[in-house]
Amino acid sequence: MRRMLHGVSDNRTKNCLHNTQRIQTMKVFCGRANPTTGSVEWLEEDENYDYHQEIARSCYADMLHDKDRNVKYYQGIRTAVSRVKERGEKAIVLDIGTGTGLLSMMAVTAGADFCYAIEVFTPMAIAAVKIVEKNGFSDKIKVINKHSTEVTVGPDGDMQCRANILITELFDTELIGEGALPSYEHAHKYLVQEGCEAVPHRARVYAQLVESKRMWSWNKLFPVHVQAEDDEKIIVFPSEIENCPGVTSVYDIQLNQVPRSDFTILSDVVTMFSVDFSKQVNSSSTYYTANLEPIKSGMAQVILSWWDVDMDPSGMIKCTMAPYWIQPTSNDVQWRDHWMQCVYFLPNEEPVLQGENVYLTAYRDEYSVWYKLQKARNEEDKKDAYVGSPLCSCQAHLLWNRPRFGELNDQNRTNQYIQALMTVLEKDSICLCISDGSLLPLLAQYLGAEQIFKANHVGDKIKIIEKRPELLTASDLEDKKVSVLIGEPFFTTSLLPWHNLYFLYARTAVAAHLTDGVTVLPQSASLYMMVVEFKDLWRIRSPCGTCEGFDVHIMDDMIKNSLNFRESKEAEPHPLWEYPCKSLSDPQEVMTFDFRLTVPQQTLSTHGSVNLLRTGKSHGAVLWMEYHLTADISVSTGLVQISDEKGNCKWNPHCKQAVYFFSSALEPETPTDLPSAITYAINFNPKTGEIAMSFKSLS
Numbered sequence: 001m002r003r004m005l006h007g008v009s010d011n012r013t014k015n016c017l018h019n020t021q022r023i024q025t026m027k028v029f030c031g032r033a034n035p036t037t038g039s040v041e042w043l044e045e046d047e048n049y050d051y052h053q054e055i056a057r058s059c060y061a062d063m064l065h066d067k068d069r070n071v072k073y074y075q076g077i078r079t080a081v082s083r084v085k086e087r088g089e090k091a092i093v094l095d096i097g098t099g100t101g102l103l104s105m106m107a108v109t110a111g112a113d114f115c116y117a118i119e120v121f122t123p124m125a126i127a128a129v130k131i132v133e134k135n136g137f138s139d140k141i142k143v144i145n146k147h148s149t150e151v152t153v154g155p156d157g158d159m160q161c162r163a164n165i166l167i168t169e170l171f172d173t174e175l176i177g178e179g180a181l182p183s184y185e186h187a188h189k190y191l192v193q194e195g196c197e198a199v200p201h202r203a204r205v206y207a208q209l210v211e212s213k214r215m216w217s218w219n220k221l222f223p224v225h226v227q228a229e230d231d232e233k234i235i236v237f238p239s240e241i242e243n244c245p246g247v248t249s250v251y252d253i254q255l256n257q258v259p260r261s262d263f264t265i266l267s268d269v270v271t272m273f274s275v276d277f278s279k280q281v282n283s284s285s286t287y288y289t290a291n292l293e294p295i296k297s298g299m300a301q302v303i304l305s306w307w308d309v310d311m312d313p314s315g316m317i318k319c320t321m322a323p324y325w326i327q328p329t330s331n332d333v334q335w336r337d338h339w340m341q342c343v344y345f346l347p348n349e350e351p352v353l354q355g356e357n358v359y360l361t362a363y364r365d366e367y368s369v370w371y372k373l374q375k376a377r378n379e380e381d382k383k384d385a386y387v388g389s390p391l392c393s394c395q396a397h398l399l400w401n402r403p404r405f406g407e408l409n410d411q412n413r414t415n416q417y418i419q420a421l422m423t424v425l426e427k428d429s430i431c432l433c434i435s436d437g438s439l440l441p442l443l444a445q446y447l448g449a450e451q452i453f454k455a456n457h458v459g460d461k462i463k464i465i466e467k468r469p470e471l472l473t474a475s476d477l478e479d480k481k482v483s484v485l486i487g488e489p490f491f492t493t494s495l496l497p498w499h500n501l502y503f504l505y506a507r508t509a510v511a512a513h514l515t516d517g518v519t520v521l522p523q524s525a526s527l528y529m530m531v532v533e534f535k536d537l538w539r540i541r542s543p544c545g546t547c548e549g550f551d552v553h554i555m556d557d558m559i560k561n562s563l564n565f566r567e568s569k570e571a572e573p574h575p576l577w578e579y580p581c582k583s584l585s586d587p588q589e590v591m592t593f594d595f596r597l598t599v600p601q602q603t604l605s606t607h608g609s610v611n612l613l614r615t616g617k618s619h620g621a622v623l624w625m626e627y628h629l630t631a632d633i634s635v636s637t638g639l640v641q642i643s644d645e646k647g648n649c650k651w652n653p654h655c656k657q658a659v660y661f662f663s664s665a666l667e668p669e670t671p672t673d674l675p676s677a678i679t680y681a682i683n684f685n686p687k688t689g690e691i692a693m694s695f696k697s698l699s
Helices: 049-056 060-064 067-086 102-109 122-134 180-190 402-408 411-424 440-446 497-509 537-541 553-563
Strands: 008-011 018-023 027-034 039-045 092-096 114-118 141-144 163-168 192-199 202-211 224-228 231-235 251-253 270-276 286-292 298-310 318-320 341-352 358-364 369-374 430-433 451-454 462-464 482-486 514-521 524-534 572-574 581-583 588-594 604-611 620-628 634-636 639-642 649-651 657-661 677-685 690-698
Touching: 060 537, 060 553, 067 102, 067 163, 067 192, 067 318, 092 102, 092 180, 102 114, 102 122, 102 141, 102 163, 122 141, 122 553, 163 180, 180 192, 202 358, 202 369, 224 411, 224 440, 231 440, 270 286, 270 358, 298 369, 341 369, 411 440, 411 514, 411 634, 430 440, 440 462, 440 482, 497 524, 497 620, 497 657, 524 604, 524 677, 537 657, 581 649, 588 604, 588 677, 620 690
Parallel strands: 092 114, 092 163, 114 141, 163 192, 430 451, 430 482, 451 462, 482 514
Antiparallel strands: 018 027, 027 039, 202 270, 202 298, 224 231, 251 341, 286 358, 298 318, 298 341, 358 369, 524 581, 524 588, 524 620, 572 657, 604 677, 620 634, 620 657, 639 649, 677 690
16 A cells, blocks of 8 residues: 555555644644645645545555455465364454454454454444444454554453454555554554464565666656757756665555566565564564675666565465566466555665675664665674664755656656747746746756746856745846746646646736746646546446455445545546556547636636547546647647557656546446446636536436
């Protein structure tokens, strides 16, 4: 599971539209991106707001659809109960993080005498009670609405006695990021018997050393080549950025969507560490070192990592997160979004030679892992000690996320901006750049602009103005009028594609400082929409009905009700390069915003229909922005191309696209139900900067 913030995935702070915080008892304050101000603002919401967000944006549906996970857990639970019964003992189960109660119901069906099912999230605990009752297990499963560290054991406690079977599903993509280690540590000390059975029984974390220009571009800034007339200039970044170790946080992605041509394997897979969940677990910070012998010479840059779990002591029942090149004989690698694979960046790239000895060290604390690579070690080196996680010293890794690094390193994209700037800049141009952490001022300077006002001082031509656009004064601009207003646009607070329309509001705020014939780059933006069928992403919003024979309709209804809550009807951001889909319609331009004009006073509305050209299930609409830098140069934040006649899509890998799931995608369809067209109505509210939309199928 990706890193979670109040239960909402943040991504790859991946899908988090809002942060929530409860103040006192009945008020919820929600941090929402405001496209009119370019900032995050805290708004008071309905008391049920964060509850609905937790459910609507959760991974419960994804987990219930994970057939491989569910089957392996069931097999492991059966064997654990059998081993306890063979010893002549009653099978008493402790299920930490029960969710729907699925694993507890599996345990009772397998013959367990009693289960204590712990769930800290109150709405989920209430749902678990109902699901357990509906399936007829209320007499053998007790749902405890507490954190496991608050559970008591004894005649008057939550549990009458310690359990002899420990079942948990506390894992994320990094294995330990959701606090699995301290939870296990506490459980073994206070809640389960010594020598208990555990499902899973053990976990192993694997690592593989690779060289990858694409992945390294998510971590370091590359030199930028600026071709101006007959002269090429190269922008090289300060050594502080080049030598910065970056941040240790894992980049969790669908590694199965990265083609083998994008990386070179430099080592075999090594086991970095394992955890035996049937014994006392120590969550204290520590490290593990493995010897690597590179199988190919190259630049060591990235560690790819994943884990597997053995559901039984013999290791016969295994659930693995290994990527496709590790499972070449598997016809269909299980898709899942709650567990993916990890990309870790070494502090600095380092050349390695085939056959030489190098040492890879994995450091961990209670919640995270980071890596360090060393060459052959002398006696002093062997006295390794735990090393705390490195900290970003250049600030860039704190300002930009991984996709933004990739975007800034995309020379093809940069070339489009260079070409556009060359067509609009004059030697006496006075430029104002409005974007967060943009390279445009540097490009404009190299291309010969007279003066550029921006966020950081570079040479004599670029001046920082640390003010919001609406607070800008003539003296800030040295009493000069701006002849060229530029922006990518990119703003760090933007989550959905149209949030970068803050550029339009900023352009309006500085209108008094612009010349009458000001050139604006980009000159306009278009909102595009296309109907798609997802290969797998639909599962995160689709009802399960029954899971391994257990009725979980109550969970389906719970998710559906939360999705119908006001905010949850919005589109949500997803990096679609990770989620294959095929287009069922042509892309359609549905709305245009002219940056040469100020913010419109009235709501912009559009409606129409798109014909479905291919057969498939219409899971939803994808929306993105296309920025028209000049009349003939455009940059898309969404669709790059429809790559074949089947409609398979290639997406901009640096941006998240907006996905609006159709309610019909949550219900089964028969072939006769397939629509022939989708109607849409889209409204842009200039007062809020938000876009509202609705869709309907036509047969």
